Amino acid sequence: MSFSHQNAEPFIGLAQAPTRNNPHENSALTVRGLCKSFAKPIINNLDLTIAPGEIYALLGPNGAGKTTTLRMIAGLLKPDSGSIEVFGVDVLTAPRAAKAMMAWLPDEPLLYDKLSALEYLEFVAGLWQVEPATAAARAENLLETFGLWPHRHERCEGFSRGMKQKTVLAGALIHTPKLFILDEPLTGLDAAAAKLVKSILTQCAADGAAIIITTHILEVAERLASRIGILSGGNLLAQGSFAELQAAAGQHENASLEDVFLHLTTRADV
Amino acid sequence: MFKPTASFPWLLAHEIKLLWRGSILLRTSKYVLVPVIAVSIIFQAIALLIVKYLQTQTLPLPVLILIANINLIFLSGLMLSRAMTSAIDVLYARGDADFLLASPIKPIRILAVRMIGVAASVAAPWLLLAAALANALAFFGNWQALAAYIIIPMVAVLVTAIAFLSVVSLVASIGPAKARLVSHGIALFIGVFIFALGQAPHYIAPANLRALWLAFMPNADNINAAIWLPARAFLGEFIPATLFCAVCMLVFWLVLLTRARQFADGTISAAAYGSGPARRRANAAFRRTPFAATMLKNLRLLLRFPGLVTQTVYRSLTLVPVTMILTGHFAIGTGPGVVIPLLVFLAGQLALFFISIIIGGEQSPDLLASAPVAQQTGRRAAYAAAAYACLIVMALPIIGVVFRESQMLPMLLAAIMGSILSNLMLGQRFPIPLLRPAFGKTQTGTVFSLILGVSASSLWACLAWLAVTIHPLATL
Numbered sequence: 001m002s003f004s005h006q007n008a009e010p011f012i013g014l015a016q017a018p019t020r021n022n023p024h025e026n027s028a029l030t031v032r033g034l035c036k037s038f039a040k041p042i043i044n045n046l047d048l049t050i051a052p053g054e055i056y057a058l059l060g061p062n063g064a065g066k067t068t069t070l071r072m073i074a075g076l077l078k079p080d081s082g083s084i085e086v087f088g089v090d091v092l093t094a095p096r097a098a099k100a101m102m103a104w105l106p107d108e109p110l111l112y113d114k115l116s117a118l119e120y121l122e123f124v125a126g127l128w129q130v131e132p133a134t135a136a137a138r139a140e141n142l143l144e145t146f147g148l149w150p151h152r153h154e155r156c157e158g159f160s161r162g163m164k165q166k167t168v169l170a171g172a173l174i175h176t177p178k179l180f181i182l183d184e185p186l187t188g189l190d191a192a193a194a195k196l197v198k199s200i201l202t203q204c205a206a207d208g209a210a211i212i213i214t215t216h217i218l219e220v221a222e223r224l225a226s227r228i229g230i231l232s233g234g235n236l237l238a239q240g241s242f243a244e245l246q247a248a249a250g251q252h253e254n255a256s257l258e259d260v261f262l263h264l265t266t267r268a269d270v
Numbered sequence: 271m272f273k274p275t276a277s278f279p280w281l282l283a284h285e286i287k288l289l290w291r292g293s294i295l296l297r298t299s300k301y302v303l304v305p306v307i308a309v310s311i312i313f314q315a316i317a318l319l320i321v322k323y324l325q326t327q328t329l330p331l332p333v334l335i336l337i338a339n340i341n342l343i344f345l346s347g348l349m350l351s352r353a354m355t356s357a358i359d360v361l362y363a364r365g366d367a368d369f370l371l372a373s374p375i376k377p378i379r380i381l382a383v384r385m386i387g388v389a390a391s392v393a394a395p396w397l398l399l400a401a402a403l404a405n406a407l408a409f410f411g412n413w414q415a416l417a418a419y420i421i422i423p424m425v426a427v428l429v430t431a432i433a434f435l436s437v438v439s440l441v442a443s444i445g446p447a448k449a450r451l452v453s454h455g456i457a458l459f460i461g462v463f464i465f466a467l468g469q470a471p472h473y474i475a476p477a478n479l480r481a482l483w484l485a486f487m488p489n490a491d492n493i494n495a496a497i498w499l500p501a502r503a504f505l506g507e508f509i510p511a512t513l514f515c516a517v518c519m520l521v522f523w524l525v526l527l528t529r530a531r532q533f534a535d536g537t538i539s540a541a542a543y544g545s546g547p548a549r550r551r552a553n554a555a556f557r558r559t560p561f562a563a564t565m566l567k568n569l570r571l572l573l574r575f576p577g578l579v580t581q582t583v584y585r586s587l588t589l590v591p592v593t594m595i596l597t598g599h600f601a602i603g604t605g606p607g608v609v610i611p612l613l614v615f616l617a618g619q620l621a622l623f624f625i626s627i628i629i630g631g632e633q634s635p636d637l638l639a640s641a642p643v644a645q646q647t648g649r650r651a652a653y654a655a656a657a658y659a660c661l662i663v664m665a666l667p668i669i670g671v672v673f674r675e676s677q678m679l680p681m682l683l684a685a686i687m688g689s690i691l692s693n694l695m696l697g698q699r700f701p702i703p704l705l706r707p708a709f710g711k712t713q714t715g716t717v718f719s720l721i722l723g724v725s726a727s728s729l730w731a732c733l734a735w736l737a738v739t740i741h742p743l744a745t746l
Contacts, residue, residue: 100642110634126563
């Protein structure tokens with residue numbers, strides 16, 4: 001069988017070089033045996049490891065459990081069982097220390113209509129306890145970068161979807177997180193803004209941050225991510241680089257990620 | 271099951287279904303009904319005692335009409351003020367307006383459902399109060415008092431029609447920005463006017479006041495005139511009640527027929543209207559601690575609530591008699607016995623109002639949950655901001671008490687803090703509904719909180735009154 005299925009360990013790229021004291025201290029994110037059920041099982045014994053500097057795309061059909069996984073990593077949802085570590089810090093036992101290193105961006109922008117863009121950044125910087133002078137300088141820089149500087153005093157209620165998305169991205173970047181958890185971050189962005197965000201994320205990864213991203217735009221995953229995981233029915237079907245996934249799915253080298261994705265998820269459904 | 275047309279009953283059923291699914295009974299424990307039922311039983315018992323006392327009095331018809339007229343004036347005035355505020359909310363809150371107006375449903379059906387919703391919300395609190403009295407009157411044999419169950423909703427229908435007519439016409443004529451300001455102003459003016467009328471015995475000479483009220487009482491020559499029909503309807507006379515209901519429904523229907531298109535246009539322009547830019551500041555206000563940042567955010571949400579000033583003034587009307595007593599404009603035998611319970615009650619009501627704005631305006635709870643902050647930071651910052659706003663309003667009257675009755679200060683502060691804290695805890699769990707939810711979001715708040723809030727504030731006011739009048743501290 002060329003791809004992992006159900007509870008089996010994903011076949012590609014899981015192994016991280018263990019260290020003597022803590023086998024996961026060199027990984028940005030380590031998820032082990034994660035399970036979550038609501039009325040029915042949503043996540044089933046999920047294992048995942050992401051290294052610093054890596055962009056990991058978590059793909060899957062609707063209802064696959066992507067957002068549930070990200071919410072558990074962000075400390076917003078308690079798993080039924082399993083462990084989550086961020087840079088060696090246990091999210092379940094030391095959530096505040098773990099959250100201090102993370103930025104969570106859900107698919108719907110976490111904004112306040114009645115706050116301006118600058119006031120929103122003030123609030124986020126305060127939550128992550130960024131030193132005020134540093135925060136002010138970063139806010140100015142981020143607002144300039146995202147083209148929001150002329151709108152910094154305008155309330156977010158009047159913003160377009162793209163402007164809202166850029167504002168929350170600026171909020172995520174203001175506290176320089178080491179792990180980005182991004183659920184559909186490019187939704188609503190125009191081509192130029194999407195390109196800008198992709199280049200910023202690439203730069204963050206180059207600077208050592210780890211990024212886990214979900215997207216339904218498979219082309220984004222193909223171009224941006226260094227590794228891709230495919231989740232379906234709460235199981236990680238396969239993970240690895242695009243080329244490795246092509247091989248795993250038995251597809252030729254010209255097959256698109258869409259072909260690979262459909263091939264794997266359809267086989268899992270059968 | 272799919273229905274072939276989006277008829278008015280279909281839309282009404284849809285709204286009721288959404289209201290029910292968002293109701294507190296489905297969202298929280300059913301035991302929330304226990305205090306509500308307890309308060310209702312207390313109200314009913316008080317009503318029975320009042321009616322038992324009144325049974326000894328036999329009043330002639332002109333006097334009964336006068337009493338009914340006075341009640342109708344106060345009732346319709348306060349209802350109109352509330353309906354104006356609700357009509358503004360319907361037009362300005364985006365909610366599902368875009369979705370509904372983009373569908374092929376006729377605007378008149380949407381307007382009808384919205385107006386019925388406002389009429390129901392306006393009638394509900396008064397009906398709850400009047401029902402206790404009507405039940406008690408019926409219990410002692412005055413069955414016609416049960417007409418209140420029909421007449422009060424009909425008054426609500428009438429004032430709702432007037433409120434929508436005014437707000438929709440204002441938006442069409444002067445635009446959404448000015449219309450909201452003017453509409454809130456009118457709502458506030460009506461509320462203040464009715465309150466001032468209630469205080470008339472304190473500043474109008476008895477002879478003049480008597481002349482004023484006599485204008486609302488029929489004499490032998492005009493007792494059958496049409497002008498007394500609403501009062502007769504209120505008293506439960508069948509034909510006047512039928513005519514009154516017919517007029518109310520006709521006005522409602524005429525507003526629907528003539529304003530539906532204007533409502534659709536007005537809703538689109540009003541919903542698109544923002545509150546304008548935030549005040550520009552020379553320097554950014556970055557805070558070092560999560561608590562300070564959250565508190566600042568909460569204060570900003572409070573300050574930007576559209577009806578903050580009007581609704582705060584409206585709730586603070588009880589300060590008028592307090593001020594008059596404290597400044598010596600009129601003396602009530604038990605000055606502190608009136609002032610202190612009123613202040614304690616007001617503090618609780620303001621606390622519930624402010625915390626409800628903050629909780630209702632919390633659009634991103636996940637942001638706080640994903641931040642490296644203590645779990646209780648959000649709750650404490652909400653309490654702090656609401657209490658801070660509350661104390662700003664209460665500061666002057668408290669200082670007034672210090673000057674006039676300084677020995678009461680510790681007791682006053684203790685009771686105010688108790689009233690504020692009770693309402694903050696209540697409001698944080700069950701905020702009162704102040705904003706229409708965004709499309710796809712659940713309504714924050716419940717009208718049950720209004721009843722629970724009034725009960726909590728009344729309890730603390732009652733304790734303060736007991737402390738003032740019995741003066742247990744004097745025995746120590």
